[in-house]
Amino acid sequence: MSGSPSNTVLEVVDLKAGYGKIEALHGVSFHVKRGEIVTLIGANGAGKSTTLKALMRLTPPESPTVTEGDIRFDGASILNMDAHVVVDKLGMTLVPEGRRIFGNLTVLENLQLAAWTRRKQDTRQDLDRIFDLFPRLSERARQRSDTLSGGEQQMLAVGRALMTQCSVLLLDEPSMGLAPLLMYEMFRTLKQLNEEGLTIVVVEQNARLALTVADRGYVLDTGQIVAEGGGKELLARPEIMSAYLGA
Ligand SMILES: Nc1ncnc2c1ncn2[C@@H]1O[C@H](COP(=O)(O)OP(=O)(O)OP(=O)(O)O)[C@@H](O)[C@H]1O
Ligand SMILES: [Mg+2]
Incomplete structure (x- = not known):
């Protein structure tokens, strides 16, 4: 490799x-x-x-x-x-201190935005995997991110990084x-x-x-x-x- x-x-x-x-x-x-x-x-x-x-x-x-x-x-x-x-x-991707997610966007939008340079059909698998890793994000996919708990925001921040492959x-x-x-x-x-x-x-x-x-x-x-x-x-x-x- x-x-x-x-x-x-x-x-x-x-x-x-x-x-x-x-x-x-x-x-x-x-x-x-x-x-x-x-x-x-x-x-x-x-x-x-x-x-x-x-x-x-x-x-x-x-x-x-x-x-x-x-x-x-x-x-x-x-x-x-x-x-x-x-x-x-x-x-190489960084999940910075203090999360840096877009509060006015939903969980799903935040994840999609992190992969904006990639074709949508290519990101489907990654989305599924992230929802698999963090079932709480899956349950809250349509929820505005600034209403997530601190822990859920942390999961979203990691999920966003994973969307960059x-x-x-x-x-x-x-x-x-x-x-x-x-x-x-x-x-x-x-x-x-x-x-x-x-x-x-x-x-x-x-x-x-x-x-x-x-x-x-x-x-x-x-x-x-x-x-x-x-x-x-x-x-x-x-x-x-x-x-x-x-x-
Ligand atoms: N933007 C900045 N401008 C000036 N000094 C800074 C800046 N960011 C960090 N420092 C200084 O650099 C040093 C190292 O800071 P750094 O943030 O890397 O520490 P850290 O190990 O991550 O600490 P913590 O565990 O508190 O997050 C500190 O003395 C800090 O005050
Ligand atoms: Mg630090």
């Missing part, structure tokens, strides 16, 4: 990035292989969202400017690529605002998607949950990677868990 022999799809090399004069990432390096679930954990302000936004090549002022280092996809630098090319050509999915705090049961359900759904071949990079405050599901994890602390390892391995390190268990 991947062009590189090591099967590495994403490679972040000594990345420095920031907003104006403020540097938020001070030389971050990590990699993701095809088929993996990798999680980035760390306290508030550590640079997790900044990292995901940099990967997507979203532009300032809301997103960071890369000042040094490189981001490679299948071995080639994507620093000069625009976000829409990242989505359409590379098949991505092969690499980045998620920024997918469990935010979800009750514990729905949180587990969300991560179980992510695991299921992963088993079907989707590569996932997930940023999470709930480190325990993320590390339980992830193949590997990286710990970010004020713009630097301070620890890395297998999900279970990091879970078993008490100093990591006490520092980054989250509030």
Whole structure:
């Protein structure tokens, strides 16, 4: 599937990035292989969202400017690529922090809009699959999205990303605002998607949950990677868990 022999799809090399004069990432390096679930954990302000936004090549002022280092996809630098090319050509999509759905549109319209560049008959299967994964969305297909519960909006945000037919999915705090049961359900759904071949990079405050599901994890602390390892391995390190268990 991947062009590189090591099967590495994403490679972040000594990345420095920031907003104006403020540097938020001070030389971050990590990699993701095809088929993996990798999680980035760390306290508030550590640079997790900044990292995901940099990967997507979203532009300032809301997103960071890369000042040094490189981001490679299948071995080639994507620093000069625009976000829409990242989505359409590379098949990498971000579910941003805080959902970003269109409140005045229905669930179905939101899903259809996410796939607006594709022919309608091609998207039918994806719609069915998303409704299969999230039966609540199916029940509420004609409901205005701003009247959905927080958890349902989160499901819709993930559904929208899946409508782009991505092969690499980045998620920024997918469990935010979800009750514990729905949180587990969300991560179980992510695991299921992963088993079907989707590569996932997930940023999470709930480190325990993320590390339980992830193949590997990286710990970010004020713009630097301070620890890395297998999900279970990091879970078993008490100093990591006490520092980054989250509030
Ligand atoms: N648009 C922006 N303009 C200026 N500074 C920003 C901007 N966005 C983030 N920052 C700063 O960059 C640093 C990293 O923020 P980032 O949002 O990446 O953290 P995070 O790890 O996602 O935190 P959280 O867990 O709270 O979401 C913080 O110090 C933050 O104040
Ligand atoms: Mg964040």
